[in-house]
Amino acid sequence: MKRGDWYYLYAAEGGTSVNHTEVVFRSQAPLGPFVPYEHNPILSQRELPRDRKNPITSAGHAQFVEGPDGKTYAIFLAVRPYEDNYYNTGRETFIVPVEWKDGWPVTVPGPSGVQYSYRANFPEVKLPGARPQSGNFAYTLTFERQLDPALLFLRTVDSSSFSLGKAKGLTLKLKPATVAETGSPAFIGKRQQHLYCTAETELTFAPKAANEKAGLVIFQDEKHFYYLCKSVDNGKPLLQLYKSTADAKQPERLAEAPLKSATASVQLRIQAQADAYSFSFSENGKAWTVLKDKVDGKFLSTQVAGGFIGCLFGMYATSSGQPTTNTAAFKWLKYEGNDPMYKKAQ
Known part of the structure; x- marks a missing residue:
């Protein structure tokens, strides 16, 4: 991804299970050399308490997108275990806000990890006839x-x-x-x-x-x-x-x-x-x-x-x-x- 004078290379790391994370590198040339962000990973749930309530784990494989408000968001994969690493719903799609800190994109899921909802400053545009895909329905x-x-x-x-x-x-x-x-x-x-x-x-x-x-x-x-x-x-x-x-x-x-x-x-x-x-x-x-x-x-x-x-x-x-x-x-x-x-x- 190119933003300003920088090219950003971001990738999943750590495997697709509980150690799954997202890391980012940048360079001023498209072929590098790329330098890693010193505070990598930019998205991770593996350091959070395992006994936290309603955990969302194994987060990674992120894609940065620009929202209707001009802000950056990360769409990524993660899972919802009901106990330890047991889950029957497979990997699902999540979204969290992204903040740019000193020229680096950093996800801000919150102190307790990825949340079930975030408040946005723009209305949802529902597709006609589309079935609901999130929340209870x-x-x-x-x-x-x-x-x-x-x-x-x-x-x-x-x-x-x-x-x-x-x-x-x-x-x-x-x-x-x-x-x-x-x-x-x-x-x-x-x-x-x-x-x-x-x-x-x-x-x-x-x-x-x-x-x-x-x-x-x-x-x-x-x-x-x-x-x-x-x-x-x-x-x-x-x-x-x-x-x-x-x-x-x-x-x-x-x-x-x-x-x-x-x-x-x-x-x-x-x-x-x-x-x-x-x-x-x-x-x-x-x-x-x-x-x-x-x-x-x-x-x-x-x-x-x-x-x-x-x-x-x-x-x-x-x-x-x-x-x-x-x-x-x-x-x-x-x-x-x-x-x-x-x-x-x-």
């Missing part, structure tokens, strides 16, 4: 004409595997591929954006065999996920909860419950509460039954699973390696985030 996605930009596929978009419509919503064709493999399963997901949040859907699905399953999955990678699904066992409909294992073909069944109807719709709910998840269902849309709660959320964390992309709530249907012509329909997908630290910031 709730919305329901329907699938009448097109998929919302917030929805994601695994590895590729297979347009032949789904259809949209006002009557049924999102219809997925069951595919032999599973999320426990590295292929392209019948899966459409939405990111978990809060430590405390809920995802719900209404599923219409009539499984014909035990290998056919459809429902909601909370997914970190092919070896770390929980799957709440409708299926059949000895011809009887039931709800099942599976946990992934190292063996893609042998997931662990954690819980199950019978259903009254093999063809009627059922509502599914996954609730995240930092280090725990709960899985519930309803057969009438009013009374909810908890299939299993306090399920280990750390199993889905970056600290355990690796990577730092975060979890997805996914609408998912599979025939578990067998050919089929069956389909599953998802009427809507509701997402609601309720992080207490956002409430304090707002």
